[in-house]
Amino acid sequence: MAKKIWSGRFLKKTNVDAENFTSSIDIDKNLYSYDIQGSIAHVEMLSKQKIISTAEKSKIVKGLKKIKDEIESNKFNFSHELEDIHMNIEDSLTKKIGSAGKKVHTARSRNDQVATDIKLYIKDIANSLKKDIIKLQKSILNKSNRNLDLIIPFYTHLQRAQPILVSHYLLAYFEMFLRDTERIDEAIKRLDQSPLGSCAGSGTSFNIDRGYTSKKLGFKEPTRNSIDSVSDRDYIIDSIYCCSVIMMHLSRFCEDLIIWNSSEFNFITLGDEFTTGSSIMPQKKNPDILELVRGKSGGVYGNLISILTNLKGLPLSYNRDLQEDKSPLFSSLETSMDCIRIFTKTFESIQFNEKHIKDGLDAGFLTATDIADYLAKNNVPFRKAHNITGKIVAYCEKNNKTLSSLSLKELKRFSSSIEKDIFNFISIERSVSSKKSYGGTSKNNVRKMIAKYKKILLK
Numbered sequence: 091m092a093k094k095i096w097s098g099r100f101l102k103k104t105n106v107d108a109e110n111f112t113s114s115i116d117i118d119k120n121l122y123s124y125d126i127q128g129s130i131a132h133v134e135m136l137s138k139q140k141i142i143s144t145a146e147k148s149k150i151v152k153g154l155k156k157i158k159d160e161i162e163s164n165k166f167n168f169s170h171e172l173e174d175i176h177m178n179i180e181d182s183l184t185k186k187i188g189s190a191g192k193k194v195h196t197a198r199s200r201n202d203q204v205a206t207d208i209k210l211y212i213k214d215i216a217n218s219l220k221k222d223i224i225k226l227q228k229s230i231l232n233k234s235n236r237n238l239d240l241i242i243p244f245y246t247h248l249q250r251a252q253p254i255l256v257s258h259y260l261l262a263y264f265e266m267f268l269r270d271t272e273r274i275d276e277a278i279k280r281l282d283q284s285p286l287g288s289c290a291g292s293g294t295s296f297n298i299d300r301g302y303t304s305k306k307l308g309f310k311e312p313t314r315n316s317i318d319s320v321s322d323r324d325y326i327i328d329s330i331y332c333c334s335v336i337m338m339h340l341s342r343f344c345e346d347l348i349i350w351n352s353s354e355f356n357f358i359t360l361g362d363e364f365t366t367g368s369s370i371m372p373q374k375k376n377p378d379i380l381e382l383v384r385g386k387s388g389g390v391y392g393n394l395i396s397i398l399t400n401l402k403g404l405p406l407s408y409n410r411d412l413q414e415d416k417s418p419l420f421s422s423l424e425t426s427m428d429c430i431r432i433f434t435k436t437f438e439s440i441q442f443n444e445k446h447i448k449d450g451l452d453a454g455f456l457t458a459t460d461i462a463d464y465l466a467k468n469n470v471p472f473r474k475a476h477n478i479t480g481k482i483v484a485y486c487e488k489n490n491k492t493l494s495s496l497s498l499k500e501l502k503r504f505s506s507s508i509e510k511d512i513f514n515f516i517s518i519e520r521s522v523s524s525k526k527s528y529g530g531t532s533k534n535n536v537r538k539m540i541a542k543y544k545k546i547l548l549k
């Protein structure tokens with residue numbers, strides 16, 4: 091049975107239920123590599139500052155590396171009695187190298203240690219998440235490039251609005267994911283200060299060099315206030331918020347694809363390998379992956395509320411409540427990463443049902459706004475032009491006609507300003523190519539944007 095590191099002042103052993111209840115090792119063992127990285131930087135600093143000897147430092151570093159190997163080859167025995175990853179590693183170190191191991195915790199507390207571990211974890215994992223988002227963005231660019239001639243309607247209120255290039259639609263998501271990667275960068279920039287050396291919360295009387303450990307661990311600088319360093323977890327909130335926004339964007343994208351995949355829309359076909367069947371209805375091919383991604387976004391939002399609530403009533407500084415910060419953090423980053431990865435594959439498997447989309451473009455009066463614009467360009471005030479066009483639409487509806495099937499004679503009945511050239515405006519293709527305003531859907535614009543996005547991704 092392991093003797094507790096803090097057992098000095100206790101007369102009785104900890105109750106087993108209490109031990110299991112307070113233990114966090116099942117979750118925080120996830121931090122092992124960052125904990126070891128932090129401890130190595132710490133003892134190198136202690137030795138540089140002559141707080142421990144070079145020989146002691148070497149022994150400790152060797153022992154820590156051995157522990158890392160053991161954990162990675164599944165040979166390490168994690169124990170609940172030793173509470174968390176920090177004490178599991180420290181205990182094993184002392185068992186391995188003897189008394190030098192007992193010096194590793196000089197001028198350090200678990201309070202600054204855990205904050206350092208978490209920040210290192212976030213920097214690492216959030217960067218991987220960013221890379222996964224960039225892969226998705228590349229897929230979006232590829233698909234946009236390959237479908238530059240495909241026109242679809244876009245919707246407002248889920249009612250047919252106007253014709254646009256499908257590429258333009260997809261690139262809207264590119265923009266959202268671009269902001270998501272920027273948000274990750276900003277979150278990382280904000281947490282880029284090393285808490286190590288803040289100790290329990292007041293700093294230390296040892297002559298430590300916090301600048302040295304900060305640099306060793308790849309932080310920009312050390313934190314400036316030891317109490318803040320062990321108390322706050324706003325960087326966890328930032329990270330989960332980043333995940334929440336990513337999941338929200340993904341979820342909307344899923345919803346679009348789910349709708350497009352329905353027989354009612356029939357805009358796309360999803361790859362068989364990324365769909366599932368029904369246990370009773372043999373004809374079904376369900377978009378379960380997309381639905382699960384949409385569903386999992388709720389869990390990530392829940393994590394955000396969980397950490398916000400954990401912190402709201404906590405007096406400074408460290409309180410054990412903070413141990414509950416890890417599970418929402420890990421789960422949010424892992425879920426987001428899983429979702430981005432599987433979504434990318436599913437997205438790559440979609441095929442647009444071009445013929446069906448094209449055949450349906452005449453429905454829904456998609457170029458009504460173009461007619462109103464035509465009239466306005468011929469000196470009819472826009473409000474009036476809107477009204478005239480509304481009447482044309484009503485006429486079509488009543489007589490079961492589409493805008494493009496109207497003759498000049500029929501059109502002229504609604505306004506004397508209408509001439510033959512109106513047919514240029516009624517055509518779906520002309521409508522799209524006329525949207526040349528910056529950020530609009532004309533093919534030229536979209537092509538330029540794709541080039542721009544490619545450059546951004548290369549940066």
Ligand code: ARG
Nearest residue numbers: 114174200201204408412413
């Ligand atoms: N397992 C603890 C946590 O994750 C580590 C810090 C413990 N500090 C303490 N004063 N009990 O928060």
